[in-house]
Amino acid sequence: MTQHMIDISLTVNGEPVDEQVEARTTLVDFLREDLALTGSHVGCEHGVCGACTVRVNGAIVRGCLMLAAQCDGATVETIEGLSDSGEVADLQAAFEQRNALQCGFCTPGMIATAQELLARAKVNKTMPSRDEIREHISGNYCRCTGYHAIVDAVEAVAKQRAGEQQ
């Protein structure tokens, strides 16, 4: 079998990375297997479940629908980076306090997705409603919680951040 290897240089969680990857390697496989960043999870590998959600150049993407080779020159942030920087510390605390996770497999992707909504709300100076929160996280599958607690946690952080802004 012909191996198509591609050199890529990118920034992952603030660190420069230079690697050679097979052309077919997905971003999430690259993160998990080559960089041992196992916080991004593989749930369906066809773009439905959202367990592999990571941030590329500031926007959330499905790590299973993007190739590592497409990330040459990109800035990639995973749950490990978001945790270390403290950017989502309040969301993480709210998820823990409200039991907005059970098995935790969807949680890194769910938090990255929720953070996008809350960041946008902050810029627009709006407060997402429960329905808007539900709509926004509907690309992230959670089989355990039934979503209610996740909506509670995201809503609580939205209110908390709005309060801090005033």
Added chain:
Amino acid sequence: MKITADSPPVLTALDRPNSYIGRAVPRPNLARLTQGRGQYVSDIVLPRMVHVAFVRSPHAHARIVGIAADAAKKAPGVIAVVTGAELAKVMTPWIGVLTHLKGLKSAPQAPIAVERACWQGEAVCAVVARTRAQAEDACELVEISYEELPAVTDAETALDAATPVIHAGLGDNLCFERKLDAGDVDKAFAESDAVVEATFRTGRHTGVTNEARSIVADWNASEQRLTVYQGTQAPHMTQDIFAKHLGLATHQVRVLTKDVGGSFGVKVHIYADEMATAALSKLLKRPVKFVADRLESFVTDIHARDHRIKAKIGVKRDGTITAFEIDDLTGIGPYSVYPRTSGIEANQVVNLVGSPYTCPNYRAQTHVVFQNKNVMCQYRGVGHPIAVAVTEGLVELAAAKIGMDPLELRRRNLMPDDGYPTQSASGLKLEKLSHHEALAHLDSMMNYAGLRAEQATLRKEGIYRGIGFASFIEVTNPSAAFYGVGGARISSQDGATVKLDAQGMISIHSGVTEQGQGTEAVLAQCVASSFGVPLERVRVVIGDTDNTPYGGGTWASRAAGIGGEAAWQAGKALRQNVLAVAASILQAKPEDLDINNGIVVDKASGNERLPLDELARIAYFRPDTLPPGFQAELMATRHYVPRGWPFAFTNGIQASYLEVDTDTGFVKLLKHWCVEDCGTIINPQLVNEQIRGGVVQGLGAALYEECLYDERGQMLNGTMADYLVPMAVEMPDIECGHAVSPTADSELGAKGAGEAGTAGAPATVMNAINDALRPLGAAPLTDMPFTPDKILRALGKV
């Protein structure tokens, strides 16, 4: 930020000073999961580890004529290509039968198909390579020639003389049958003022755990020991089974279970591909990893709930239910699943229909048949969602027929709250339930009268909303009556070992497991309370057969009620041991002392006498200062198994409020309520989240989820794009309430809470849709899932 628990703590007699029982404390270790630092089996990498991928049968039923593997063996990275015949030399086959399900039969099943594949997706050949991608590449190069055989796919005709028999040695396609006849059913129907008949269907669906089934098996030839990292609910059970079929002693097998990405009953069974992975490790003498991909999951994870139930209810004009009768049929795939069998679900349907009600007249039969589809077995709620849909569907159809409010009809038939102990018509022994208290609580919580008024007003505007209910009971805390008596080596007892370390901290080792339910929190709460330390001083160790007491694991809503009681008792036992040490140091009597908030205190005054770290220092490092002959025992183990009752039944009632778009057939879920009685509530937040998660799993079954097969046994929708699961935007907020009837079988009094949500939710949606459409003259919908297509058909629009 302030997040408050959404239901107040329920105080119980278990309130010691600083008790955590009844408090919504957060689970320990959650930061590990929110920060992406969990360790799921799919994350595990070991030295020399290789990956297996399976070539799976594209046919529902086929003879394997030949396997040409030369090209695959030469492919990059390939270590081995192994057939079923080759693996059969390493591992013995199994048969999924239990003796207490009389007459249940099944055929021997091998880790990889030998000679014949019996469902689309059965593994036919294994390819082991350095990477999963290389293994999958090489799978493409394995050439297998098949002779396609007739596929048995329709359960209705599986027992017909003209239908081929899947396993010739069994004589027919019947796995199991059961008949039950209680009271005088014919007389009761004859004396009824109204009789309602309906045929219910509960679509075949599957668990769709977010993390697929995963295993790393590591046979170390130098130690003659197999270490298995497995996402399982029952490590001691799989330890026993790996050992048995690999010809090892159980102490040669260690099963480790760290984080598990969802289970719901899917991960409590024995899967051929996981067994094959262990056998391959033994064969190749190195770690082998298998992680099912999503497409494999759909055709190999157990399916469940594929039942057709012809059902009948009799009722008098005053609302008295006179009789229930059901004829149940279910197709469970080509094998009864090992070791729990595929007969339990149908058996539960027979046990549970009519069970909330006083009606003594009940006749039932079930036929469990083989077919060439993926296997079915126990999945969250096992049989309950089916039995509840049938019972509660009949109850609301009967109420409509005699023109009585559905809640009122229930009030007139539910078992009285002061009538326990008693038993159901099917013979289930019921210790203490609270149907009427739960119903009254639900009535006020949802403002039923107000919703009925709103419904009537909106109907005038052409908006069709419906309200549906479901009362139910649920099996929890199973004794040996569930599996052990039938010969399964599945532990119904569980143990806990609690020890005090040299800094006065507590660790607990338990045989129950965690897949996200909050098991670790519950164990910590029990021990912290019964021993007397702050929660943060307790560390929980689970999921390791080398380092935990022998136990059953987490299934059938048993972890809190059984594992929690063992932990509670172990904490108490350690307290006595520690107080004996304290008494010898303080020259006091143990009975005059207690432990409160991590400090030995005078029981009467509460005055602090000795911190635990000082006690531990003396006991571990200066035992020479203790009285001669005194030996400190700072570790205690207790076990628990329910003995007074075969099961601790819980009860509850749910309601759904929804709106049907009569032009599109779409259903919008507006709100859901559940009042449940799981006895003592150890952690109200965790109980509520079990209910909510379970409800949504049931809502998925009612509206979206079904494994669709064609007549040749091909699954048609085995992707997450085609098999729909509930996502956040379709789901309603879910309000929870509680009644509390502790079981007297344990000191803690806790019953299980994990499955009640799933048990009742599908029936509420069915009843609410029918309630919404009744004024339009629609035929009752009884065929789950209730897709827009079926709703439009019922309305006569397509």
